[in-house]
Amino acid sequence: MNFLTPQIVQTALEVGLIYGLVALSLFISFSILDICDLSTDGCYTLGCAVGAVVTIAGHPVLALFASVAAGICSGYVTALLQTKFGVQSILAGIIVNTGLYTINLAVMGFSSNLPIFGTDTVFTLVKGISKAAWWQEWSSLVFLALLLMLIVLFIKWFLGTRLGLSIRATGDSPAMVRASSINPQFTVTVGLCFANAMTGLAGSLIGQYNKTSDINLGTGMVTIALASLIIGETISRKSGNMLWRISCVILGSCLYRFIISIALRLKVPTEAFKLVSAVIVAIACAAPAAKDQIALQRKKAAAMREHRKMSEEEAK
Amino acid sequence: MLRLLHLSKVFNRGTVNEKVALDDLSLELKDGDFATIVGSNGAGKSTMFNAIAGSFFVDRGMIELDGQDITFIPEHVRSRFIGRLFQDPLMGTAPHMTIEENLAVAYLRASTRRHDVFSRVTKKEKGLFREQLALLHMGLEDRMKNPVGLLSGGQRQALTLLMATVVTPKLLLLDEHTAALDPATAEKVLDLTKKIVKERNITCLMVTHNMSQALELGNRTLMMSGGRVVFSAEGEEREGMTVDDLLEKFTQGSGSALDNDRILLSTEQGI
Ligand SMILES: Nc1ncnc2c1ncn2[C@@H]1O[C@H](COP(=O)(O)OP(=O)(O)OP(=O)(O)O)[C@@H](O)[C@H]1O
Ligand SMILES: [Mg+2]
Numbered sequence: 001m002n003f004l005t006p007q008i009v010q011t012a013l014e015v016g017l018i019y020g021l022v023a024l025s026l027f028i029s030f031s032i033l034d035i036c037d038l039s040t041d042g043c044y045t046l047g048c049a050v051g052a053v054v055t056i057a058g059h060p061v062l063a064l065f066a067s068v069a070a071g072i073c074s075g076y077v078t079a080l081l082q083t084k085f086g087v088q089s090i091l092a093g094i095i096v097n098t099g100l101y102t103i104n105l106a107v108m109g110f111s112s113n114l115p116i117f118g119t120d121t122v123f124t125l126v127k128g129i130s131k132a133a134w135w136q137e138w139s140s141l142v143f144l145a146l147l148l149m150l151i152v153l154f155i156k157w158f159l160g161t162r163l164g165l166s167i168r169a170t171g172d173s174p175a176m177v178r179a180s181s182i183n184p185q186f187t188v189t190v191g192l193c194f195a196n197a198m199t200g201l202a203g204s205l206i207g208q209y210n211k212t213s214d215i216n217l218g219t220g221m222v223t224i225a226l227a228s229l230i231i232g233e234t235i236s237r238k239s240g241n242m243l244w245r246i247s248c249v250i251l252g253s254c255l256y257r258f259i260i261s262i263a264l265r266l267k268v269p270t271e272a273f274k275l276v277s278a279v280i281v282a283i284a285c286a287a288p289a290a291k292d293q294i295a296l297q298r299k300k301a302a303a304m305r306e307h308r309k310m311s312e313e314e315a316k
Numbered sequence: 317m318l319r320l321l322h323l324s325k326v327f328n329r330g331t332v333n334e335k336v337a338l339d340d341l342s343l344e345l346k347d348g349d350f351a352t353i354v355g356s357n358g359a360g361k362s363t364m365f366n367a368i369a370g371s372f373f374v375d376r377g378m379i380e381l382d383g384q385d386i387t388f389i390p391e392h393v394r395s396r397f398i399g400r401l402f403q404d405p406l407m408g409t410a411p412h413m414t415i416e417e418n419l420a421v422a423y424l425r426a427s428t429r430r431h432d433v434f435s436r437v438t439k440k441e442k443g444l445f446r447e448q449l450a451l452l453h454m455g456l457e458d459r460m461k462n463p464v465g466l467l468s469g470g471q472r473q474a475l476t477l478l479m480a481t482v483v484t485p486k487l488l489l490l491d492e493h494t495a496a497l498d499p500a501t502a503e504k505v506l507d508l509t510k511k512i513v514k515e516r517n518i519t520c521l522m523v524t525h526n527m528s529q530a531l532e533l534g535n536r537t538l539m540m541s542g543g544r545v546v547f548s549a550e551g552e553e554r555e556g557m558t559v560d561d562l563l564e565k566f567t568q569g570s571g572s573a574l575d576n577d578r579i580l581l582s583t584e585q586g587i
Contacts, residue, residue, distance in 0.1 A: 162424055163433040165413070169421045172410035176418075178371065179400045179408060179480070181425045183392040240414070240463060 003265060010141060012261045016254030017144040018209065021202035022221060023228035023253045024155065027246065028195040030229065032159070033188060034171040035082075038093030038222060042100030043074045043196050045218035047203025049107040052114045052213035060122045064204050071200020072193045074100060079192040083185035104215055112215040121208035140209070148250055151198070156243045158194075167191045220274070227281040228253035234284050256280065317519050318345040318487055323367055323377035325543075337363040338374065339543035350513060350520045350534030354527065354566070360543040361523045365489045368521075370394040382486055396425050399480030399518075401473070401493035408476030411465030415456060415475065418464055419445045422479035448478055452508065470501030474508060481512050488513065490522040506533075527559045539565060 022044060029037040047067035054063035074096060081092035108114045126143040127136060135142075158164045170177050170187040177184050207213045232252025236245045263276050325338040337360050345351060355361050367374050370391035379387045386394055402408055409418050420437045423445075427435075442460070449457040452474050456467075464472060473493060480488060490509065494502035510533070513520050524530050530537050537554055539547035539562075547565050549557060 160436055161434045162420070162427070162436070165417055165421050166424065166433075168413055168417070169410045172412050173407070175402065175407040176410050176421075178391055179369075179395055179402075180421055181392055181396045182421070183390070238412075240461075 004262070008261050008265065009258075010138070012257040013254055014141050014144055014209070015206075016257035017141075017148050017250065018202050018205045019224060019228060019257065020148060020250035020253035021151070021198045021205070022225040023232065023249045024151065024246070025195040025198040025202070026222070026225045026229045027232075027249045028155075028167075028191055028198075030226070031233065032168055032171050033191045033195075035089045035188065035192070036093065037075075037078060037192060037195065038090055039074060039078050039096040039100065039196070040093075040199055040222040040225060041218035041220070042097040042104065043071055043199045043218075044203040044206075044221045045104045045213075045215065046070050046074055046100055046107070047200030048207035048213045048217050049104045049114065049203075049215075050200070051204030052116055052207045053107060055116050055121060055208055056114070056119055058119055060120050060125060060208060063208070064122065064201060067200040067204030068197045069200075071196040071198070071203075074200070075192040075194070075196030076189065078196070079189040082192075083188055101215070108213060108215065114213040116208065116211045116213070121211065122205075123208060144205070152243070152246050152250065155246055159242055163187075163190065220277075223277060223281070224256065225253075227277060227284065228256045230281060231255055231284040234287050237288070252284075317347040317349065317382060318343070318368070318521075319378070319380040320344070320364075320368070321378040321380070323364070323379070324375045325363060325367060325372070326375055337543050338367060338377075341377070341544045343538070343545050345519055345521070345536075348517045348519055349536055351522070351536035351538050352530040352534050353521060353523045353538045353540060354525065354530045354562070355523075355540035356566075359540040361540050362491055363543070364540070365400070365491050365521070365523070368487070369398055369400055369489060397486040399485035399488045401476055401480055401488075401490045403492040403495050405469040405473040405476065405496055408479065409464045409472050412463055414461050414463055415449070415467075416442065416445060416460040418475065419448075419479060419482060422482050425483040445482075448482060449475075452478065468501075470497045470505060473497060473501075473505050477505065477508060477512065481516070481518070484516045485518060488518045488520040490520065492523050492525065495525065527562050531557055531559065531562060537562070 022040065025040065026037070029035050047070060050070040051063040051067040054060075054066045078092050078096045081087040081095060082089050087095070105112070123140045123143070127139045129135065129139070159168060166177075166180075166182045167187045167190060169180065169182060170184050170191070174184070177187075203218070206217070229249055229252060232249035233245070235251060236248035239245055259280055260273070260276070263273070268276060320341060320343040323338045323341040324336075327333070327335045327337055339360075341360070341364065353361055366372060368379060370386070370389060370393075373388060377387070378385060381394075381397070400408075410421070413421070416437065420441070423437075423441060446457045446460065449460070454471055454474060456471065456475065464475065467475065473496075477493070493509070494505050497505060506529075509522075512518070520534070522533065524533075531554065535554075536548065536550040537557075538545050
């Protein structure tokens with residue numbers, strides 16, 4: 001097992017779980033609300049920047065909440081542009097994303113890089129709980145897995161409440177929502193705030209995980225998250241069981257990280273990474289249709305044999 | 317009950333596509349009235365419904381429901397007391413949500429307290445949904461966990477009807493809600509509509525292209541043309557009317573020839 005050392009698997013899982021939060025964010029905005037929220041990149045960096053500043057000030061746990069709050073604010077602005085001012089959703093995301101670049105720079109004191117050193121992070125705090133050797137090694141993974149599990153359960157619970165159902169209906173049938181007593185502006189706002197809260201949290205975690213915040217951290221994040229989401233939705237085939245469907249999104253994110261790790265091990269040059277990502281997304285998107293195609297071809301071949309036999313018998 | 321006073325709505329004002337959709341339209345319905353509406357394509361029937369439901373605000377005029385001026389009340393607030401069915405059976409329900417979840421969303425109207433948003437559908441409510449679904453005689457009560465997208469058009473329209481009336485609305489707007497269904501299903505949904513409207517004494521407006529239906533159902537017949545109500549019959553006058561009389565009024569009122577084959581077709585078919 002030289003090819004995939006436990007180390008690599010562990011890192012892939014840890015990062016996969018953190019990225020899974022962003023995938024969950026897109027699950028809410030893209031799959032549930034049917035809105036293309038392109039502010040993800042900026043919001044992710046915002047979460048990282050805010051989290052880094054608060055962590056450096058010595059409050060790593062508070063940093064998580066601060067990033068969530070920052071994410072909510074960002075989501076609120078995106079939602080406001082869409083609902084109250086009628087800006088198209090894609091455009092609203094791009095506008096917010098652009099504006100966030102400057103805000104993120106400002107948060108980081110107008111430097112493009114902010115290292116976190118000489119202070120605790122949530123990961124070192126968790127690590128310090130026990131001196132056991134296995135804990136020293138796996139604490140981060142356990143912590144992230146527990147956190148994600150909590151969040152998955154929360155989402156599952158939330159989507160079952162009346163508000164959650166209204167949000168789902170908003171994305172599923174605009175006409176029905178108009179005929180019900182749901183205010184789509186409200187549900188869209190709540191949904192986007194919730195989604196971006198998770199993006200912000202992911203940013204905060206990755207900052208503390210890497211012990212640095214970078215202005216370009218979020219670039220391409222939306223593609224990665226979308227890829228993870230699509231892989232996840234392909235696995236679950238959008239099954240009716242919400243809990244399974246949500247878990248698959250995280251599974252998709254971890255799988256995506258795995259594939260990237262393997263690509264890294266295969267010494268794929270970093271320049272080619274975007275292409276690898278694109279190919280993964282394309283395969284994930286095409287998989288269901290390809291599967292159907294293959295099944296149809298098989299059925300056709302079998303039917304043809306049958307037909308030939310039938311006509312031969314008929315000729316006799 | 318419902319009062320529409322001098323409603324006007326112009327789409328795309330000031331452009332080449334300017335269209336007067338509602339032209340100084342006035343109409344009054346009494347409590348418990350069931351009025352059918354006929355009119356050629358583009359007469360403004362759906363637009364009037366949109367105005368009543370609040371899909372847009374009218375340019376001029378007043379809408380009053382149950383003594384309350386609702387002209388500028390937003391759509392989602394109005395939908396608390398206005399139920400609505402569309403011609404397209406796919407429009408009134410959320411396909412990827414289960415029957416139970418759809419009903420739960422419709423049942424939101426019943427809750428008045430704000431903190432209810434974080435509550436879940438209770439056992440008692442599920443029982444209520446089951447009971448109501450059983451009244452449809454479509455076996456839907458045993459498929460509560462199925463996504464609505466798996467149902468047929470007729471089943472979906474029946475479900476939509478249930479959703480619109482699960483909390484009794486003050487006013488029910490039916491926009492050709494059986495037009496896209498096959499005759500047998502259409503009749504079933506129509507019977508159900510009659511039953512619910514009668515049992516709960518709901519004030520109701522129904523658009524139809526079927527002339528005999530327009531005379532048989534309810535207690536009033538309205539005719540629309542060019543964005544106004546051009547003819548209204550009730551009581552004895554209506555009772556004595558035949559489909560031919562109505563068709564004649566139609567030609568007079570709209571001033572246009574009967575080039576609407578949907579109407580011709582539906583009169584030929586009888587029902
Ligand atoms: N949103 C809109 N923008 C522009 N024009 C519109 C809009 N909605 C309706 N109209 C126009 O208003 C007129 C009335 O349309 P409406 O849909 O009310 O007709 P209708 O009586 O319901 O006809 P049908 O029997 O075909 O359903 C039509 O000429 C239509 O083109
Ligand atoms: Mg219409």
